[in-house]
Amino acid sequence: MGLFGSLSEKLNHIFSKMKSRGKLSELEIKQAMREIRVALLEADVNFGVVKDFIAKVSEKAVGETILNSLTPGQQVIKIVNDELIALMGSTNAKLGVSSKLPTVIMMVGLQGAGKTTMCGKLSQLLKKQGKRPLLAACDVYRPAAINQLKVVGRSVGTEVFERGDKDPVKTAKLAVEEAKSRGCDTLIIDTAGRLQINEELMRELENIKSEVAPTEILLTVDAMTGQEAANVAATFNERLDISGVILTKLDGDTRGGAALSIKAVTGKPVKFCGTGEKMSDIEPFYPDRMASRILGMGDVLTLIEKAQSAVTEEEMQKLEKKLRESAFTLDDFLTQFEQLGKMGNLSEVMSMIPGLPNNMRISEKDVDEARIERFKAIIKSMTMYEREHPEIIKASRRKRIAAGSGTSIQDVNQLLKQFEQTKEMMRMMKNGKMGKMGKGGRRFPF
Amino acid sequence: MGFFGKIKEKLKKTKEAIAYKLNKLFTGGVLTDDFYDELEMALISSDIGTETVENLMDNLRDVIDEKHIRNTAEVKDELKKLMVDILDENPVPEYEYPLVLLVAGVNGVGKTTAIGKLAKKFKKAGKSVTIVAADTFRAAAADQLSVWADRAGVRIVKHAEGADPGAVVYDAIMSAKSKNTDVLLIDTAGRLHNKKNLMDELKKINRIIEREYPDCMYLNYIVLDATTGQNAISQVDVFNEAIDIDGIILTKLDGTAKGGVVLAIAGQLGVPVVYVGVGEGIDDLEDFDSREFIDAIIE
Secondary structure: OOOOOOOHHHHHHHHHOOOOOOOOOHHHHHHHHHHHHHHHHOOOOOOHHHHHHHHHHHHOOOOOOOOOOOHHHHHHHHHHOOOOOHHOOOOOOOOOOOOOOOEEEEEEEEOOOOOOHHHHHHHHHHOOOOOEEEEEEOHHHHHHHHHHHHHHHHHHOOEEOOOOOOHHHHHHHHHHHHHHHHHOOEEEEEOOOOOOHHHHHHHHHHHHHHHHHOEEEEEEEEEEOOOHHHHHHHHHHHHHHHOOEEEEEEOOOOOHHHHHHHHHHHHOOOEEEEOOOOOOOEEEEHHHHHHHHOOOOOHHHHHHHHHHHHHHHHHHEEEEEEHOOOOOOOOOOOHHHHHHHHOOOOOOOOOOOOOOHHOOOOOOOOOOOOHHHHHHHHHOOOOOOOOHHHHHHHHHHHHHHHHHHHHHHHHHHHHHHHHHHHHHHHHHHOOOOOOHHHHOOOOHHH | OOOHHHHHHHHHHHHHHHHHHHHHHHHHOOOOOHHHHHHHHHOOOOOHHHHHHHHHHHHHHHHHHHHOOOHHHHHHHHHHHHHHHOOOOOOOOOOOOOOEEEOOOOOOOOOOHHHHHHHHHHHHHOEEEEEEEEEEOOOHHHHHHHHHHHHOOOEEOOOOOOHHHHHHHHHHHHHHHHHHHOOOEEEEEOOOOOOOHHHHHHHHHHHHHHHHOOEEEEEEEEEOOOOOOOOHHHHHHHHHOOOOOEEEEEOOOOOOOOOOHHHHHHHHHHHOEEEEEOOOOOEEEOOOOOOHHHHHHHO
């Protein structure tokens, strides 16, 4: 659906007309914000939240000086990104601990959000931290919910306290006693999924809360939730004064705008994310990752920063000059490989490039770092003259270079071919033909 | 507080605000830019999605120009008509028996519940029904399904947890043939749609049904949660690629979520909504009515 990268492409288009650098003008920001608005709405951020967010960011962006190192498009994204991160808060995966044992954690949310599974994940996490959790089954409505909790409990080695379909409020209360007598320090209560407008069931939660005085009331929300997320979170928070949020099903391809909506309406932190089907698939919430996900782009800014710190201005100018003079040599190729190395793990770098859809992203094994190491060794086995005049490298030189670098002749051929391709690509870039390259003219988005 | 407080305040009133604004918009008055903006917001807040909303608004403007509409009340009718048209474009399948309905979807959307309700519906219509527990992945999924089978008073075919779903389906087909069962309802594992294994599993079940039961009418339904946002499009898209999706069961419409994303799905992928789940009772599954559905979005 071309969601990924589309925002940066659109912004690029808007800003491409603007040649002069300097400050962001009101008109440009207005145009850019229209695209940001669409991006946020497509990510399912609540429209009210979007409206306020855009107003706030626009105000901030007008007159902002464009950093030397960034294009206007990047500058706008940086402001939006920073603001998103600031709004979603800090990494805060700490669970509160009660001075009076057991610490009670109450899980609440709509049907199908993933509460029962999350109960299992939390108890495994707690066990890893040396705690002794107990699970309490207070979902008496969904058929086999208690059974499911028992299966989940068994898989993480945690006992489940249940009383069949008897009054859940009383079950919760008795579970606290049970936890005490068993010497468990944490009690996790699984409640039934319910609609926030179901008065009777919402009152039941209030009753459980007042009976067991939980330290944590965690609202579990499906990351795929749409506009409704804001209403759901607002109501649960009003009724129960929740202590935090858990986002589930983040292993899907959702943009997860619900995270922003919920934080904006409740002010409560997202504490954990469910990121897979295994009981160990629980992670702390990272606002920065969430921000790029919501915007539907890779971690552009980190990429820019990394690129800048790895390549010095001087080196850049030297390379530019060489390109102008079409004097790009194998020695420069070597320098490039070394710079890549400085930017860190290659697959990590790739993952930060926006415009690559998830399934196109290059996985660890696709980026052959060993091959790059081989290439470096090959170039280092050449004489300076060979590096500057690769056309003289014929059969016998190839043989020598392969032997010297501990590689094969095929490897040497491959490197030389790649060098020629790179040179060609650079020539085209210089002539401004980059847009025609690749399928559908996908270009680097800035 | 500032920012949060403001939004909280706003959202509290969102619902009334939209209703109020729309009412104001539609009870006369001039067609201003504000009018269109507010209209757009109302559509977006029901999860219809920006692309579809934009198209709708463009078409609406054309209609207004063409018919020289000046009155906002008429605009309301025209907009509803446009929306209903999108939904009605793809007809709902007409059943023939023996019928096999495979029900797929991501986790937590209410597949098992929908199957229980479907079973009751067919039973009521005088059909013999067997539920097939092909979700052998989720803890206690078959247990939950058994409870529904009991409630609906129908047979269930199930194997142990972790069994091969293909084998369960095969057994069910053999039994359906010998017992002349009218309807087979197949519950499948709910896993996120970007998991390749799940898609392969569905394809396998698909092959088994086509191979072993060529004379039945075989349909694939996807269950969507009405609270899901734009990701629902991707869900239908991916399932559709693995197994042709013939229809949507839209669940959890009893909340305040409007499920407007099905408009985008109907427009972009051509998949019709067949049923809507409107409550937790076993009879709370209704045939989809596009008119009613749109009326709920534009009150």
